[in-house]
Amino acid sequence: MAQPGIPAARGAAAGLQAQNGAASASGSPYTNGPVQNTLMSSQVSSGQGYDSQLPGSYPRPMPAKTLNPFSAQSNFGGSQGSGQTLNRPLVASNPVPPSLHSGPSRMPPPPSQNPTATSMPSGSFLPGTNVPPPPLNWQYNYPSTGPQTNHFPHIAQPSISGNTNLTADHQYVSSGDPALQTSFIKPGSALPLQNPPLPTTFQPGAPPGPPPAAGLPPNRPPPAAGPPPNRGLTSQKTPPRAALPPSFNSAVSHDGITANASNGSMVTHSTYDEIEGGGFLAPQPANQNPQTSRSVGYAYPSLPPGYQNTALPGAAGMPPPSLNYPSGPQAFTQTPLGANHLTASMSGLSLHPEGLRVVNLLQERNMLPSTPLKPPVPNLHEDIQKLNCNPELFRCTLTSIPQTQALLNKAKLPLGLLLHPFKDLVQLPVVTSSTIVRCRSCRTYINPFVNFLDQRRWKCNLCYRVNDVPEEFMYNPLTRVYGEPHKRPEVQNATIEFMAPSEYMLRPPQPPVYLFVFDVSHNAIETGYLNSVCQSLLDNLDLLPGNTRTKIGFITFDSTIHFYSLQEGLSQPQMLIVSDIDDVFIPMPENLLVNLNESKELVQDLLKTLPQMFTKTLETQSALGPALQAAFKLISPTGGRISVFQTQLPTLGVGALKPREEPNQRSSAKEIHLTPSTDFYKKLALDCSGQQAAVDLFLLSGQYSDLASLGCISRYSAGSVYYYPSYHHQHNPVQVQKLQKELQRYLTRKIGFEAVMRIRCTKGLSIHTFHGNFFVRSTDLLSLPNVNPDAGYAVQMSVEESLTDTQLVSFQSALLYTSSKGERRIRVHTLCLPVVSTLNEVFLGADVQAISGLLANMAVDRSVTASLSDARDALVNAVIDSLSAYRSSVLSSQQPGLMVPFSLRLFPLFVLALLKQKSFQTGTNVRLDERIFAMCQVKNQPLVHLMLTTHPSLYRVDNLSDEGALNINDRTIPQPPILQLSVEKLSRDGAFLMDAGSVLMLWVGKNCAQNFLSQVLGVQNYASIPQTMTELPELDTPESARTVAFISWLREQRPFFPILYVIREESLMKAVFLQNLVEDRTESALSYYEFLLHIQQQVNK
């Protein structure tokens, strides 16, 4: 199928010509500013009942299902949830999905010899009537700098593509107009139960609540915090100093804490928004577990602030904690960052000369570096850069921020951030201090990029407010020196974690609660998965993150729902069957979620017997929806994690689904069902989110199971989706191994509960679209009932106000969570970047991986809200538009060829790889659920994994040597060069390893050297390589040691264990291997060279 080495076949060339003809000129750039605003605001204000926006087709089993004890949540869920993300009417009235837009037809046609494929993508842009006319040109929804955008001067209307259009409405409405905001508040106040009404009593002795900051509606709850950060930032023009919220610092003195803790005053926060953004004290409720309160800082008042550098709780295998602060008499003297530093940085431009080069991609076809591509280093003075956030945690698509939106628009590159905020870290400074120093105006945490005006004052690097340095901060516990606030760890580390005092809590930290929900229908039992899962749980029971408070529970279901009483003292678990799935109730709720320590034996008993209990079942129905409702009810009082294992399409009760996939239609890009068929799962997810519960879905199904609908349960509750197609305990041993390994990680990795995340940025910049699994509450606060170290997030930004007077901008993410040990913690990352004024500098600083990753996220949204072909067009246009801009505006002379800045030399390659990725590829060989799963992955993976999945690394491994090898802990790890992804790089006498992130493929050539076969694979000859081989033997040979060391090292780089497939000529996996050779032509996609020619034609038009 792959036909390498056919450069620009005649057919393709002809196709390209035709394509050119069809391509329309780029017209007026579309901005979503005014259009979207008007539409959305009118929608919301006219129909506050969100039901009016519901498609009539929703079968509405929900209202009847109102969960009596939780009616408030039901309402909440109802109103929030009815804004079906993929609600057609909403989409239709909203001209552009918040992200990419595509030009009509600059997509390269597939090779013309494939009739199926040719009929496909390019002609089909105007998918059904629901989709608005595509804009003529694509941009990234930048609000334009023109007058039209500024209906809402305070903030770019955030659109929550990662979540819900309805949410976007909310956010939008909340963005500035007081009248509209009123209407926003209403639905918002129907938020979860645990968000009590507004604080009615304020902290005695604390300053009274601030008047609402200027620019905020008067009826906004008097938040402690003043405006949420972005709004706060952007509305800085107006608020008078007097309106500032009371100082957090002044309210929290050492003594104050003791007093607050003991006097039992009534102040409570009503929302996490206030907490994260806010500054009021909120003593814990009276029934506070004393143990807990001690662990969160109440007991510290009399102690000097202590600092720890601890390993993260629950993170296995971490080295013992040790202090790692630059504690010596370092020469770091805080001078005002900015002018001085920047001047210095400009003179000693840190870019390597290579980075300034212009590359003609048609001449230099192999631009792929032989070592993993490193993120670009921001062009900052080294004193600043050495303090900057690790790009693995936090990076920006443009490491040089354009000064104005006009400049950004010119570059035609997306501006956004990619985050991996909860990544496992070996070194993490943890600060325990009664004073967390934050900007009084915008609530930014003090960080390395603030400016100390003198010892007593610091200037916020986000909003420029001058703040006092609190007395306590004057003392540096590391050096034991008074009077060097700039040497405190908070100012020396761009990544830091704070132990949060009680005002960062809405309630006592929840215990870790794990609820497992198992499909035990006939189909499920057939797969044999239950055995694996129960065994995994037994093996890892003691490793579940938690403490003596950990709770656990189990539910199984087929056509009925089964609960298990695990009450301490029972001689064996007791099964309780509830057959009324129309009105699920919880029998003996207090005995179903039990303390793991106290009931461990019963839990173990249950896990041992469960797999046998249903072996004779004939029940084929699946009441997943009711089972999830039961799980939700059971976990509601505490929140926690629900892990659902499902093996088929749910058939019974609420949430029942129908098959929608038509295999013959798979190729027809516009017809496929990427949108959910019901909003049941999304609504339930929002209910869960409101109760601080996340749902992780494990789908083990060989049949179509409508992941597009099911996946919503995880997406909006901040869970994750795991997919094991065709799982079978006998027929598919590889999947069994994969599930076991992944469960091991899943069960034992760190977990954060009841988390919220907020991202702040320097005044003038504005975040407007979020990607990932979460629910967006109150404009820009991401609600994450669970947060795990393997989840990634992305946001899009625009330049709202000119940054002409600014030389540096900063971005700060703050993740507030409850650890499995019951501590409230805040993890803060701060990234600092330079501002530039020329297009060339913007291009020089482009981070091609971050750009590709952000575009992939945008393209998923585009696929769902418009169509797959639209998304594909948009991806291609992203390359064409930016390279055209570079050619016309930066290059002085118009050379022939395809000239690109060095920073973007891999841009066309990565976009081509995205087009061939499962999410976006055309052709009939992607099953719908697999495609949806790939899209879920795009949204939920950290960038590094997304890029590896998209553009795998290929190595030749039959001749590994120690040359250039790494030495880690006495292990020698070979570092073979990375090869281009083309059959041209393979040879039959070699063996090649492809690292595609979640899977490793070792292709062995037919004439592979005998040495490799015997010394590494341990086989006599090629013919005796087993048909299915997923492990390498550890032989006592240097060759084996090198190969095994290399593969182990690759595996250690990622959280989930990638399965290794050894592939020979006849292997089934061979097709997958070849498909990943993205530089080659396939039946339905161009080769890299053909793609370059196409891009060149478009760019040089």
Ligand SMILES: [Zn+2]
């Ligand atoms: Zn500030």
